[in-house]
Amino acid sequence: MSPEITAFFDDATNTISYVVRDPGGRACAIIDSVLDFDYASGRTDTKSADAIVDFVRSEGLDTQWLLETHVHADHLSAAPYLQEQLGGKIGIGDNIRVVQDTFGKVFNEGTEFQRDGSQFDQLFNEGDSFHIGQLRGDVLHTPGHTPACMTYVIGDAAFVGDTLFMPDFGTARCDFPGGSSETLYASIQKILSLPDDTRIFVGHDYKAPGRDEYAWESTVGEQKARNVHVGDGADKDSFVKMRDARDAKLPMPKLIIPSLQVNMRAGHMPPEDEEGNVFLKVPVNKL
Numbered sequence: 001m002s003p004e005i006t007a008f009f010d011d012a013t014n015t016i017s018y019v020v021r022d023p024g025g026r027a028c029a030i031i032d033s034v035l036d037f038d039y040a041s042g043r044t045d046t047k048s049a050d051a052i053v054d055f056v057r058s059e060g061l062d063t064q065w066l067l068e069t070h071v072h073a074d075h076l077s078a079a080p081y082l083q084e085q086l087g088g089k090i091g092i093g094d095n096i097r098v099v100q101d102t103f104g105k106v107f108n109e110g111t112e113f114q115r116d117g118s119q120f121d122q123l124f125n126e127g128d129s130f131h132i133g134q135l136r137g138d139v140l141h142t143p144g145h146t147p148a149c150m151t152y153v154i155g156d157a158a159f160v161g162d163t164l165f166m167p168d169f170g171t172a173r174c175d176f177p178g179g180s181s182e183t184l185y186a187s188i189q190k191i192l193s194l195p196d197d198t199r200i201f202v203g204h205d206y207k208a209p210g211r212d213e214y215a216w217e218s219t220v221g222e223q224k225a226r227n228v229h230v231g232d233g234a235d236k237d238s239f240v241k242m243r244d245a246r247d248a249k250l251p252m253p254k255l256i257i258p259s260l261q262v263n264m265r266a267g268h269m270p271p272e273d274e275e276g277n278v279f280l281k282v283p284v285n286k287l
């Protein structure tokens with residue numbers, strides 16, 4: 001079955017959020033939403049998320065799932081806001097527990113911060129399946145960019161998060177804590193073993209040399225033939241060498257510090273202090 005997919009591109013973070021709809025009904029899932037955050041002022045905004053809320057309401061859709069492909073380091077998730085507005089269960093990979101443990105330490109979180117994934121409604125493992133109305137979703141564990149990265153294969157569409165990007169851009173970085181270029185290579189082979197006509201929807205796009213438009217959809221066949229990092233049978237050793245050399249030169253994403261603290265809590269802010277104020281921390285010389 002072929003889901004109806006509507007993409008929402010966030011200019012501030014180059015993130016693509018997706019509404020995935022069962023063509024035979026009203027059920028939908030929302031994948032990788034964005035809560036706007038202005039770091040300079042510490043202010044959040046729901047403009048991006050409201051575009052999705054408006055779309056879901058105007059189409060009369062029933063939101064069943066709010067899926068995260070991973071703990072994003074470059075934008076805050078709007079999943080709790082969308083849940084409040086539209087309903088649905090928040091799901092992420094079971095390895096979130098590893099990510100929570102790592103960043104619980106980095107941010108010196110106290111015992112209030114549970115590292116068991118209990119902030120999420122559903123933790124997925126490799127081989128799990130779920131439904132969006134009559135549509136079936138299958139879950140692949142595709143770590144490498146982070147330990148908890150999942151690919152959601154829904155009908156003929158695979159939502160790969162930050163594993164593969166568009167064929168002309170390549171692949172995601174592997175230098176965050178718990179990342180591994182060798183692991184990412186193996187995960188990408190798993191994605192590329194899906195049928196050639198499987199549609200691939202990526203989590204980010206940054207254009208690419210010679211391309212003026214943002215893009216987010218390709219196919220397994222196109223990725224296998226043309227991905228500049230892993231296409232045309234690129235071998236593991238040369239991929240790992242290339243990926244590690246590239247990652248060594250990349251700056252940290254602008255919003256990594258607020259994003260991790262919020263996204264490891266399923267998109268919730270840290271708890272309020274006695275006066276109802278909310279604070280995010282900046283760990284010095286830790287990342």
Ligand SMILES: [Fe+2]
Nearest residue numbers: 071072073162
């Ligand atoms: Fe990411």
